[in-house]
Amino acid sequence: MNQGLKILRILPFKVAACTSQIRPYAFKSNLKIKWVRPAKIPCFKPEKSGDLEGFPQVDKNQIRDEFKHCKGLDTANELVKKLFTYEYAPRRFTVAHVVNKTAEKVKRHNNDFGSHEVIIAKWTGVIRAWQEVMERFPRNKRLKVHLKELIDKRKKYLRYLRRWDYKRFEWLLENLNLSYKPMPLDVHWVTRKDSLRKLTDKYCDQLKKDKLDELKLLLEAQQPAFLEEKIRVLEFIQDEERDCGIEPTISQEEIDNVKKQLAELQMKIEDSREQELSEMDK
Numbered sequence: 001m002n003q004g005l006k007i008l009r010i011l012p013f014k015v016a017a018c019t020s021q022i023r024p025y026a027f028k029s030n031l032k033i034k035w036v037r038p039a040k041i042p043c044f045k046p047e048k049s050g051d052l053e054g055f056p057q058v059d060k061n062q063i064r065d066e067f068k069h070c071k072g073l074d075t076a077n078e079l080v081k082k083l084f085t086y087e088y089a090p091r092r093f094t095v096a097h098v099v100n101k102t103a104e105k106v107k108r109h110n111n112d113f114g115s116h117e118v119i120i121a122k123w124t125g126v127i128r129a130w131q132e133v134m135e136r137f138p139r140n141k142r143l144k145v146h147l148k149e150l151i152d153k154r155k156k157y158l159r160y161l162r163r164w165d166y167k168r169f170e171w172l173l174e175n176l177n178l179s180y181k182p183m184p185l186d187v188h189w190v191t192r193k194d195s196l197r198k199l200t201d202k203y204c205d206q207l208k209k210d211k212l213d214e215l216k217l218l219l220e221a222q223q224p225a226f227l228e229e230k231i232r233v234l235e236f237i238q239d240e241e242r243d244c245g246i247e248p249t250i251s252q253e254e255i256d257n258v259k260k261q262l263a264e265l266q267m268k269i270e271d272s273r274e275q276e277l278s279e280m281d282k
Contacts, residue, residue, distance in 0.1 A: 055128040065100065124178065231255060
């Protein structure tokens with residue numbers, strides 16, 4: 001009975017030792033490759049939404065839009081005028097001012113309030129205002145949901161406008177300082193295994209390139225000696241054929257071409273050395 005209990009206690013360790021030897025996924029590479037998972041960008045961030053600029057700064061000392069044509073403010077006290085500026089107004093009035101200014105950039109005419117361009121411009125102003133709030137209060141979940149829905153709605157309208165009138169679509173992006181990022185046709189998830197495969201292929205390609213570059217430098221260093229030996233051999237063959245009274249198979253022009261090639265190579269080596277010395281002096 002005691003022997004049976006001892007066998008049962010030892011058996012799991014033996015099974016674990018056997019399985020650990022045949023696990024292919026436990027293989028650890030010796031290559032100096034480190035992969036770090038890319039940081040996830042939230043959907044409300046400007047990098048993801050396509051907004052290339054943030055909420056603009058409004059001059060707090062200017063009179064609010066609804067009181068600009070008020071004649072009573074012309075003769076009012078400076079303190080009274082200050083009460084009608086954006087400095088003492090709630091934030092929603094500043095946001096409304098920015099939204100109207102953004103819509104005026106893309107209006108077709110003065111009474112244009114419902115075109116696609118104006119709607120997208122107004123949404124852009126609201127999105128940038130909400131993004132500024134989200135930077136200060138990143139845990140506001142309700143605003144985060146509303147912001148994501150508005151960004152998706154704007155992207156849908158931009159997709160429609162891109163399909164209907166591409167020139168106006170490009171003009172709108174330029175005026176609103178936006179970048180349109182359509183959904184990819186083939187969604188490829190970022191995984192550690194696939195990324196390590198790509199990094200390994202890149203490492204192997206770079207290793208091959210480095211080895212080939214080293215071999216190329218080695219052969220280029222041996223090239224002058226090879227050309228000198230070639231000239232010596234060609235001249236020897238030419239002299240032997242002349243002494244034996246045989247029609248020469250090697251012409252003097254061929255030897256001169258090799259000598260010219262050797263001279264050009266030596267000049268190139270000297271120029272590279274001078275350049276290296278000048279760089280070291282700097």
